[in-house]
Amino acid sequence: MPKSGRVYRQGQNGWDNFVKAGIVENEVFFTDDPIVTAHAIGKTKATIGECWPIDAAVAYTLASAGPDARLTSKDMVNQHTRMATAMMSGTVGYGSITDPRQESCGHDEIEGYNVVLHDIYCANGVIKISKYKKSTNDTSLKNKMSPDMLAMMSFRVKRTWWTRNMQDRNWNNKGKHVNYIRLLQTDKFLPIKKLAEQTFGTKKWHLSEDHAPYEVQFTRGECAWADDPDKRCAHHEPQPYDGWAMVRAVDDYGDIVEFGSRDEDGNPIPAFEKIWKRGKNVRAVHSGWNRKMFEKKNLENSSPERVVLWDRVSRGLGNTVPEKDVIKAINAACRRMTARNFNVVTKIGLRNSATYHWKEWDWLYTLKAWIAQTSKKNRKEHDLVNGWKWTKYQSRMSYGYEIAKFKWVPGKVNDEYDSATHKSVQWKKGVAVTTYTTPPAVKDTFRVWKIKISTGYYGGKEMPWVWKTKEEAEQYLSFNTMLAGRTGAVNSGQRVWDGSLGQELLDSYDGFSVVSVDFAERLEMDMGVDPEELPTATEVFEALMWGTPQEFDAAYALLSENAQSHWKRPEIKNVEENDTGGQEVVAA
Numbered sequence: 001m002p003k004s005g006r007v008y009r010q011g012q013n014g015w016d017n018f019v020k021a022g023i024v025e026n027e028v029f030f031t032d033d034p035i036v037t038a039h040a041i042g043k044t045k046a047t048i049g050e051c052w053p054i055d056a057a058v059a060y061t062l063a064s065a066g067p068d069a070r071l072t073s074k075d076m077v078n079q080h081t082r083m084a085t086a087m088m089s090g091t092v093g094y095g096s097i098t099d100p101r102q103e104s105c106g107h108d109e110i111e112g113y114n115v116v117l118h119d120i121y122c123a124n125g126v127i128k129i130s131k132y133k134k135s136t137n138d139t140s141l142k143n144k145m146s147p148d149m150l151a152m153m154s155f156r157v158k159r160t161w162w163t164r165n166m167q168d169r170n171w172n173n174k175g176k177h178v179n180y181i182r183l184l185q186t187d188k189f190l191p192i193k194k195l196a197e198q199t200f201g202t203k204k205w206h207l208s209e210d211h212a213p214y215e216v217q218f219t220r221g222e223c224a225w226a227d228d229p230d231k232r233c234a235h236h237e238p239q240p241y242d243g244w245a246m247v248r249a250v251d252d253y254g255d256i257v258e259f260g261s262r263d264e265d266g267n268p269i270p271a272f273e274k275i276w277k278r279g280k281n282v283r284a285v286h287s288g289w290n291r292k293m294f295e296k297k298n299l300e301n302s303s304p305e306r307v308v309l310w311d312r313v314s315r316g317l318g319n320t321v322p323e324k325d326v327i328k329a330i331n332a333a334c335r336r337m338t339a340r341n342f343n344v345v346t347k348i349g350l351r352n353s354a355t356y357h358w359k360e361w362d363w364l365y366t367l368k369a370w371i372a373q374t375s376k377k378n379r380k381e382h383d384l385v386n387g388w389k390w391t392k393y394q395s396r397m398s399y400g401y402e403i404a405k406f407k408w409v410p411g412k413v414n415d416e417y418d419s420a421t422h423k424s425v426q427w428k429k430g431v432a433v434t435t436y437t438t439p440p441a442v443k444d445t446f447r448v449w450k451i452k453i454s455t456g457y458y459g460g461k462e463m464p465w466v467w468k469t470k471e472e473a474e475q476y477l478s479f480n481t482m483l484a485g486r487t488g489a490v491n492s493g494q495r496v497w498d499g500s501l502g503q504e505l506l507d508s509y510d511g512f513s514v515v516s517v518d519f520a521e522r523l524e525m526d527m528g529v530d531p532e533e534l535p536t537a538t539e540v541f542e543a544l545m546w547g548t549p550q551e552f553d554a555a556y557a558l559l560s561e562n563a564q565s566h567w568k569r570p571e572i573k574n575v576e577e578n579d580t581g582g583q584e585v586v587a588a
Helices: 015-021 034-048 053-065 079-087 147-151 159-164 180-184 190-200 310-320 323-338 362-378 470-486 537-546 549-556
Strands: 093-098 112-117 120-123 126-129 154-158 166-168 176-178 214-219 240-247 307-309 345-348 355-358 388-398 401-413 423-428 431-436 441-443 447-454 460-462 512-518 573-577 583-587
Touching (some): 015 034, 015 310, 034 053, 034 362, 034 401, 053 355, 079 310, 079 323, 147 190, 180 190, 307 310, 323 345, 401 537, 447 470, 470 512, 537 549
Antiparallel strands (some): 093 240, 112 214, 166 176, 240 307, 345 355, 388 401, 401 441, 447 460, 447 512
């Protein structure tokens, strides 16, 4: 059980590895739009996380069918769920293992151990094999052996025999080894045993092993290509394969179990190794366990002839699984995914007629609306249409695609733009992506002019009016001085008399300044609007600033909600004569 973090079960894996297994894909059936496809796969992948093969295959089947699909368990029987059901047997693992596609030399291809027995001594009437003498009085058997007998002290055994005869060793109180007495009782080494008993005159053997009675080293045999640097032997110098594979089972003698084999009682013998298990009594594992399944089962160095790559047999094995077994596995997966702690699948109905629906579709409707708007008329950033510029104002990356929001703002042609040097078109995922070092269109400006009255070194007030042009505002200021003269005003300091005209000459007031304000920021239209059939940005601005209330209403209706907040509709008032002959403003 992991000490901390998420609990993983044997056999669980992630989406990308299941793609390699062929039980899920990065394409869906309900759409061929690459952006929708990427999001459908990405959302499904994120939702299921690490899971068993059949869970991934069922999730993919439901998601691939689309938001309107309602599938029964039988409807979900397909190549993906068939192969996933075969994988649920636990005989298909993921990790690094010997690559069976490599060529071998065909010479001395074994898996075993080179064993060298230490000397045989007799002390106090007891025979033992040991690396060390107990005392100088211990008698050595090797000194009395013939060359043929000495050669028998070094030998090679199959790994399967070695593993079958291993038992707990007692030197260093850890590990396992093969008891040397068991070795000497075999037919091959019986002559050594007899020689020792005859030489030392006793049949008593020391069973306790304080030190290793032999040296042992794993071997794959001698390679015929050992001296050829250009060749790599699959058996003697195996190369790793990372992916899904199966491992053929071997019997007690190291021979591969034939398909259809049975034991003495008539029970079938599994043809493949069990790599992972599941069930109530199977302990949880850490996240890395399922990436190193073969290593965890000591199968990573299996001989090439035992390794079967999953992609070579997956479809064939999937097709051999009975349909009822596939449906049973699908039902189990659906139960897990409709459970309260997961709850990503909706079930309607009971038993065989029950239908299932993938719940995670809220994102699709928003995305489709965005695609409809951005793909309409094949708009590109910086497009200029009828005085409106297609402008990106918000962007984020989502499952490999840029999801951007656009708006229409006042624009004009960029006189500095040169398409030959400033434009670049690249194809990404089948979509032409245009970029500019200098854009072909830039934002336009709509300036109005105000008069500011200085009230101090830093202070100032603005008149409540605006003019279309600077000249109009300056003309107002000149009229202001003339009006002062006509109403009898004179300079408050040094008066000046115009002798030629015979009237007071007034000084102009330099506390006024004419300033401009750009109102273009107050103009924008939503991305779904088509400017081709609408007034230009200039016409909209004119109507809002200087038009009648009716013209204002028509222009105001074109603006985005954000832009509308900057404008107030003209207030309509009627001017009527009063009893004294003057005029009175009456609200309409």
